[in-house]
Amino acid sequence: MSRTTPSGANRREFLISATVLVAAAACTPGTDATIVTDSPRTQPLRDADFNPVQLSALADTVLPASLGTAGQRAAVTAFVAWCDGYEPVAEEMHGYGYADVRYLPADPVPAWRAQLDALDRLSQRVHHAPFASRSLAERQALVAQATRSVRGERLPSPLAANHVAIALLSHWASTPRAWDLALGVQVAPMTCRTLDGATKKPLPIATMPDPGART
Amino acid sequence: MRQVPRTIDADILIVGSGITAAMMAAHLVEHTTRSITVVEAGRASTPLRERTLARERYVAYGESPWKSDHLDDQNAFGTTWGFSPSMTVGGLAMHWGGVSPRYSPEDFRLQSLYGVGDDWPFTYDDLDPFYQEAEERMGVAGEQGPVALDPRGKPYPMPPLPINYNLAQLQQWAAKSDIATWSTPSAKNSVARDGRAQCQRCDTCYPVCPTGAKYTPDVTWDALVQTKRVTLLTETLVRRLVADAKTGRIVQATGNRTDASGEAIAIAAKTVVLAAGFVWSPHLLLLSRDSAHPEGLANRSGLVGKYLAGHRNVNAYLRVPMPLVPGINVQHSLVSKQFMRPPRSSRYLRHDLRVWESSVGREPRLRDDNGELLMGDALLRDWKQRASGATARVRAYYDVLPDRESKLVLDDAHTNRFGDPMPSVGFRDAPVSAALHAWQEEQLRALFTRMAKAGGGDILRMENSANDLGQEHPAGGCRMGNDPMTSVVDGWGRAHDHENLWVAGAPAQVSASCCNGTLTFAAVGLRTASAIAREGASAT
Numbered sequence: 001m002s003r004t005t006p007s008g009a010n011r012r013e014f015l016i017s018a019t020v021l022v023a024a025a026a027c028t029p030g031t032d033a034t035i036v037t038d039s040p041r042t043q044p045l046r047d048a049d050f051n052p053v054q055l056s057a058l059a060d061t062v063l064p065a066s067l068g069t070a071g072q073r074a075a076v077t078a079f080v081a082w083c084d085g086y087e088p089v090a091e092e093m094h095g096y097g098y099a100d101v102r103y104l105p106a107d108p109v110p111a112w113r114a115q116l117d118a119l120d121r122l123s124q125r126v127h128h129a130p131f132a133s134r135s136l137a138e139r140q141a142l143v144a145q146a147t148r149s150v151r152g153e154r155l156p157s158p159l160a161a162n163h164v165a166i167a168l169l170s171h172w173a174s175t176p177r178a179w180d181l182a183l184g185v186q187v188a189p190m191t192c193r194t195l196d197g198a199t200k201k202p203l204p205i206a207t208m209p210d211p212g213a214r215t
Numbered sequence: 216m217r218q219v220p221r222t223i224d225a226d227i228l229i230v231g232s233g234i235t236a237a238m239m240a241a242h243l244v245e246h247t248t249r250s251i252t253v254v255e256a257g258r259a260s261t262p263l264r265e266r267t268l269a270r271e272r273y274v275a276y277g278e279s280p281w282k283s284d285h286l287d288d289q290n291a292f293g294t295t296w297g298f299s300p301s302m303t304v305g306g307l308a309m310h311w312g313g314v315s316p317r318y319s320p321e322d323f324r325l326q327s328l329y330g331v332g333d334d335w336p337f338t339y340d341d342l343d344p345f346y347q348e349a350e351e352r353m354g355v356a357g358e359q360g361p362v363a364l365d366p367r368g369k370p371y372p373m374p375p376l377p378i379n380y381n382l383a384q385l386q387q388w389a390a391k392s393d394i395a396t397w398s399t400p401s402a403k404n405s406v407a408r409d410g411r412a413q414c415q416r417c418d419t420c421y422p423v424c425p426t427g428a429k430y431t432p433d434v435t436w437d438a439l440v441q442t443k444r445v446t447l448l449t450e451t452l453v454r455r456l457v458a459d460a461k462t463g464r465i466v467q468a469t470g471n472r473t474d475a476s477g478e479a480i481a482i483a484a485k486t487v488v489l490a491a492g493f494v495w496s497p498h499l500l501l502l503s504r505d506s507a508h509p510e511g512l513a514n515r516s517g518l519v520g521k522y523l524a525g526h527r528n529v530n531a532y533l534r535v536p537m538p539l540v541p542g543i544n545v546q547h548s549l550v551s552k553q554f555m556r557p558p559r560s561s562r563y564l565r566h567d568l569r570v571w572e573s574s575v576g577r578e579p580r581l582r583d584d585n586g587e588l589l590m591g592d593a594l595l596r597d598w599k600q601r602a603s604g605a606t607a608r609v610r611a612y613y614d615v616l617p618d619r620e621s622k623l624v625l626d627d628a629h630t631n632r633f634g635d636p637m638p639s640v641g642f643r644d645a646p647v648s649a650a651l652h653a654w655q656e657e658q659l660r661a662l663f664t665r666m667a668k669a670g671g672g673d674i675l676r677m678e679n680s681a682n683d684l685g686q687e688h689p690a691g692g693c694r695m696g697n698d699p700m701t702s703v704v705d706g707w708g709r710a711h712d713h714e715n716l717w718v719a720g721a722p723a724q725v726s727a728s729c730c731n732g733t734l735t736f737a738a739v740g741l742r743t744a745s746a747i748a749r750e751g752a753s754a755t
Contacts, residue, residue, distance in 0.1 A: 062590040086276060093279040093310070093422050099295035101285065104277060136591075144588045155579040155589075159276065166581070169590060173579045173598070179542060181595065182579070182602040189542025190274060192415040192425065195405065198379035202540050 044084035048109045054116045055080070055168075057132035061139040062169045064181075075172040082158065082171055083109050105159065112164035119146055119165075180205055220469060220479035225252035225446070227747065228468055228484035230453050230499065231491030233306025234733060235720030235740035237432035237439075238352055239490060242741055244444045246748035251445045252482060256452040256473055257302035259433065260284040260309060267425040270417065280423035281309055286473055288631040289452070291494050291623075293639040296685025297525055298494060304449060305432035306492065308733060310422035312546065313402040313429040315355045315734040317346050319555040320366065321565065322728045325616070331563050331647050332616040335725045336697050336706030342738055343368045345745070349737040350400075353430040354408050357400030364395075364552045373405045376414060379544050381572040384537045385607055386549055388670040389570055396549035396570060402430040402734075409434075416544045450474045453499060454635055456487060456716070460507040463713045471633060486747060489693070489718045490740060493523065496722040497623050497692035498638040500703075513693070513710040513718070518703050520623035522694045523642055524727035525686025529659035529679045530610040532575045535672040539605035541574035554611070555729065563647065564655045566613040567730040573608040576675055577601055606675060609666065611659050614729040615686060616645040623692055642686050688732035690724040708743035719743040 059076045067075065088107040094100075122142055123131035131139060143165045150163055158174065161167035172178055176188045185202035226249035229236050240251055260281040261269050269280035284303035291298050299307045320339035325332035343366075350357070351372045358375035359365060375398035378386060382398075389396045403414045403424070414428040427434070439445040454470040465487045472478040489496040497520040501511040511519050549570040557565055579598040583589050589597055626639035644652065656679050667673050680687065696702025699711035708723050710716040720740040721732065728735070 064592045064595040066592055066595065082275060085272075087278065090272075090276065091279045091282075092277055093273060093281075094285070094299055094301070099291050099298050099300050101287075101300060140590060143590065147588055150581065150588075152581050155581050155594075165590070169594070173594070176542075179602075182577075182598040183540055183542075184599065184602075185540055187540050187542040189545070190418055192417040195377055195414055195416060198416060198544055199377050199383070201380050201538075202543070 044081065045087055046084055046107075046109075048080055048083035048113070050080060050083075050113055050116055051120075053132050054120055057139065058116065058119065058143070058165055058168060061136065061143055062165050063172055065136075075175075076168070078175070079158075079168050079171045083112075086159075108159065108161075108167070111162075112167055115146065115164040119143065122146060220481040222467075222481045222483060223252060223448070225482060225484045226250045226751075227252070227486045227488065228482050229253045229488045229490055230468065231255065231306065231489070231495065232304050232432065232436065232447065232449075233490065233492060233720075234308035234311075234353070234432045235492075235736050236488075236490035237305070237308075237435040238349055238737045239488065239719060239740045239744040239747075240439055240445055241352055241435050242348070242744040243748055244439060244442060246745070247751045249486075249751050252448060252484070253436075253445060254448045254451045254453055254468070254470075254482065255302075255304050256286060256289065256450070257284060257304065258449045259304040261423075263427050263433075266423055266427075270419050270423050270425040273423060274419065284309065286452075286631075289473075289637070290629075291638045291640055292626055292629055293641050294685035295640060296642075296680070297687045297689045298640070298685065304436055304447070309431050309433065311431075311733055312421035312731075313424075314731045315350070315353070315357070315400045315402045316550060316552075316567070316730045317365075317367070317400075317738075318728040318730065318732075318735050319364070319552055319565075321556055322726065325726065329557075329559060329563055332645065333696070333725050336695050336702075337742075339366070342735075342742060345738040345741040346734065348741050349734055352435070353402045353737070354404055354411070355400050355402050355734070356398075356405035356414075358398040360397045360550075360552060361395055364556065365397075371400065373408060376401055376403060376405050376544075376547050378549070379547065381539045381541075381543050382547070382549055382570070384539060385535075385570050385572070388535060388537065388607070388672075389549065389551070389666065392666045392669040394551050394553055394568065394666070396551045396568070399548045399550040399569065400734075401547070404428040416547075418542075418545045420546045448480075451480055452633075453482075454502060454633060456499065456503040456512055458503070458505065458508060458512055458713060460505075465512075465713055465716045477632075485715060486751075487716050488743070488747070489716070489722070490720055491722075493689050493692045493721045494623060494638050494640065496718055498625070500693070500718075501623075501625050501638075502635055508712075513703050513712045513716060515712050516700050516703060518619070518694060518701070520638075520692050521619050521621070522617045522691045522725075523621040523623060523640060523686075523689060524615070524617040524691040524724060525642060525689040526612045526615050526727055526729050527680040527686060528610050528612045529656050529663070529677065530608070531660070531663040531667075531677040532573055532675040533607045533609060533663065533667045533670075533672050534576065534675050535605050535607045535667070535670055537605050537670075539572050539607070541572055541577055541602075541606070543572065545572060545574075547571075552730075562654065563651060564613060564658055565729050566611040566655075566659060569610050571608040571610075573606040575606045575608070577604060577606060607672075609663055611662070612687065612729045612731075613655050613659060614648075614726070616648040617691055617726060618643040618645045618649075621645075621691070640685065640689075642689075686727070688727055688730075690721040690727045690732055690736065693718040693722040694725050695723045696725070707746035708739070709746065717743055717747060 120131040158171040232255035285300040323335040356373040357371035412426040551568040621643040625636040629637040693703040720736040
């Protein structure tokens with residue numbers, strides 16, 4: 001039996017997570033999953049300035065190979081756009097359970113950029129070669145080593161991720177497309193859809209064209 | 216700052232622009248010829264055309280979709296669970312979830328039926344036409360429940376939101392525990408109506424509907440302002456009501472602009488309506504103390520700010536053996552009123568019941584059972600396996616009877632830019648509720664356990680609200696009643712002590728039932744509006 005607290009207030013958590021939101025919301029085990037739709041159609045506020053070769057290699061390391069090259073590339077593009085659009089210390093949605101106004105965290109990108117660079121340095125130390133040049137197994141081992149202190153039961157929301165590898169993976173995993181892949185059906189959670197389709201059993205994913213298929 | 220306040224004259228002054236105020240103004244425009252001035256301390260927030268982008272940023276980052284919807288120095292302190300600092304045109308209902316159940320008939324006769332709490336000064340049947348009016352004005356989509364449990368004089372104005380693929384299975388599952396459920400009534404367009412779109416299952420009803428399918432009070436204000444029958448004064452904080460020492464009539468409201476000018480404002484009105492919610496309505500009455508009313512206005516009974524009411528909940532996630540697919544329409548649910556009418560002979564427990572789909576336990580994991588970081592196809596394989604299960608969420612709000620000392624007081628430790636003390640709230644159960652608290656929650660946990668077993672499932676997790684933080688869907692603070700010594704306003708919302716002062720909606724409520732309160736706040740406000748209109752008609 002758990003008891004809710006101001007920072008983990010169950011009604012607020014539900015309302016947030018029922019909207020399946022992400023961001024700074026604490027990723028408390030047992031609350032509904034987080035989903036981000038693809039990056040907002042807004043002007044980028046900055047350039048995250050990740051090393052594109054390193055980020056691409058990281059994507060190939062942590063994202064499912066079954067997404068295909070195009071799917072992984074699309075996930076990287078969406079992640080970078082999401083980073084570029086983030087406004088540090090913007091006001092959070094205030095809701096039930098507390099009256100004070102709260103703000104989103106500082107920009108996580110500088111730390112993520114440094115971690116990406118650190119992965120490459122780690123590879124140089126261990127393998128005397130760039131991260132991007134190593135095999136999948138070696139790259140995965142490097143990522144595992146770099147994230148060994150990351151704890152938690154559930155993949156955190158992107159904003160709560162304290163390593164770039166987790167953030168990239170989490171951003172992809174929180175998209176409607178990823179959820180559909182996991183569920184094996186066409187639901188497209190958190191996208192605006194007509195009411196008409198709500199009563200029917202969702203169609204299998206196999207009938208959908210797969211934009212991530214290898215070309 | 217000007218020394219002499221700018222003075223505005225109005226027939227009817229409404230303080231606050233939330234959903235109760237919007238409903239009342241719409242009623243008054245149609246039923247009187249009197250001029251109406253509405254005063255709102257905040258400003259208009261995100262217009263409909265900007266809500267698609269606001270929603271995207273909310274979903275992507277958790278940003279508030281409602282820009283500048285509060286005043287930094289105007290907030291409540293204490294146990295503020297259920298309170299929001301929103302101070303904007305439309306009030307908290309700009310970001311409500313749209314869930315619109317009625318209270319049950321029993322709520323209005325708790326003392327007569329169960330020997331606990333207090334009866335309201337009117338019955339469910341008395342309120343039924345105003346419930347209907349509120350449902351018509353905001354547009355509620357609903358399904359008629361079993362008539363004995365869910366009586367209503369007329370049909371819902373719109374067909375219900377559909378029982379979707381997930382909810383249809385959950386409905387059958389609940390039936391195995393002999394629980395009748397139906398589509399939760401919601402102020403969301405199940406069909407295009409009143410120039411607003413049909414719901415598109417965007418699943419961000421709370422906090423922002425990008426299409427306008429969910430009712431928000433700005434819709435009403437936009438229409439009313441266009442009629443030129445209503446003047447909406449934004450960024451204007453009413454800080455005091457001034458009562459004539461001899462007659463007790465409220466002769467003016469005074470305050471200041473909340474913009475940079477801080478300009479002093481005075482509004483002289485024949486009728487004054489407080490529709491500023493359970494915090495700001497009693498707060499203004501307490502702030503308005505003077506030599507003739509040293510404890511604040513309307514406070515002969517000493518009950519202004521007292522009997523704050525709300526409810527708590529027990530919530531559970533259940534693993535259920537059925538092919539649910541999370542994400543079809545997460546914010547829509549099943550509802551039951553079956554437990555709002557317990558036998559008189561039993562110990563007192565009244566509660567609602569809601570059932571949702573849930574993705575709890577279906578999310579991707581960070582590490583596998585061996586503690587290894589999951590990534591790549593291994594993560595997707597693990598996720599697919601987890602996603603193949605199904606989770607239901609159930610929650611019951613249960614009735615909490617308010618104590619007299621469940622109260623709001625002025626807190627000199629926190630002041631706004633004008634030096635006014637801010638409110639501090641502290642909820643307290645009536646002794647009967649305090650004594651039943653543990654037993655009531657145990658009963659609800661047992662119910663959820665029975666439901667899980669009857670459906671062939673089990674409990675993933677259960678939790679209850681923290682009872683020392685406040686209560687949900689809060690109301691009260693200016694309770695209604697027939698006796699001026701045990702209530703602040705009469706059964707129509709008129710202050711016992713001031714013939715031209717009315718308190719409307721949430722603060723006037725005697726108790727807060729065990730379900731979402733907004734529709735009842737609006738219906739009670741409409742009943743007050745009808746009395747004001749009737750009085751105006753008889754005076755002319």
